[in-house]
Amino acid sequence: MRLPLVSMRLVAMTLALAGPAAAQDFTGWIGGGAILPAGTVRTKYETGWYATAGIGRRLDDRLSLRFDYGLSQQRLVAHALEGAFVDGGHDVHAFELSLRYTLDPEGSAPIYFLGGPGLYRQTTQITQVRDYVPGPSVCDPWLMVCAPGPVPVSEILGSRSSTDLGWTLGVGVEVSFWEGGRSRFFVEARWRYVRGPEYGLPGESPQRGSGSYFPLTIGLRY
Numbered sequence: 001m002r003l004p005l006v007s008m009r010l011v012a013m014t015l016a017l018a019g020p021a022a023a024q025d026f027t028g029w030i031g032g033g034a035i036l037p038a039g040t041v042r043t044k045y046e047t048g049w050y051a052t053a054g055i056g057r058r059l060d061d062r063l064s065l066r067f068d069y070g071l072s073q074q075r076l077v078a079h080a081l082e083g084a085f086v087d088g089g090h091d092v093h094a095f096e097l098s099l100r101y102t103l104d105p106e107g108s109a110p111i112y113f114l115g116g117p118g119l120y121r122q123t124t125q126i127t128q129v130r131d132y133v134p135g136p137s138v139c140d141p142w143l144m145v146c147a148p149g150p151v152p153v154s155e156i157l158g159s160r161s162s163t164d165l166g167w168t169l170g171v172g173v174e175v176s177f178w179e180g181g182r183s184r185f186f187v188e189a190r191w192r193y194v195r196g197p198e199y200g201l202p203g204e205s206p207q208r209g210s211g212s213y214f215p216l217t218i219g220l221r222y
Helices: 002-018 039-043
Strands: 026-038 048-058 063-075 087-103 111-130 138-140 145-147 158-175 184-195 211-221
Touching: 026 039, 026 063, 026 184, 039 211, 048 211, 063 211, 087 158, 111 184
Parallel strands: none
Antiparallel strands: 026 048, 026 211, 048 063, 063 087, 087 111, 111 158, 138 145, 158 184, 184 211
């Protein structure tokens, strides 16, 4: 959490030194909501919570550049690992750089679109395994576990991390609290794709633990 906090402090200091005129070109926001897994990852992670904060700089009346930091946490699906019941979680620190295009900047509820690349620090923790009998090999790139059998429980338990690239696309709408005010309430939906780590057993083709997610956010832009 230190990196985003330091970044936000540096931006605040820059705006204070730049003065009111330059500050008009910058925005900040905070928000939260839910993150929904899609496709294969629905069999690995449950719907979880999502929190975000960010800064943006206006390039012209419709186009802006924005940086988002997001933190999400999801619990593992009980049957995420074949042949066993598991407990644990999946956490992601997301750093996303996007271009935002607003359809009608002067409207009372402007709709905008955004998209761009992201860097994602994923951590999967397996804290408990039940009803598991060591036998065949285990290789699950979404849980970051891969070992030839028989695999003891001790090799499945633990926390594993990877840093992966991806991208995001989204749409949102803003509503002003009062006419002419800078503070706005927003609702935003995104599609996020993360190109996950690759794992494979000896003599077999490797498999990549990539996945799609839908962060749904409500928040305040100022």
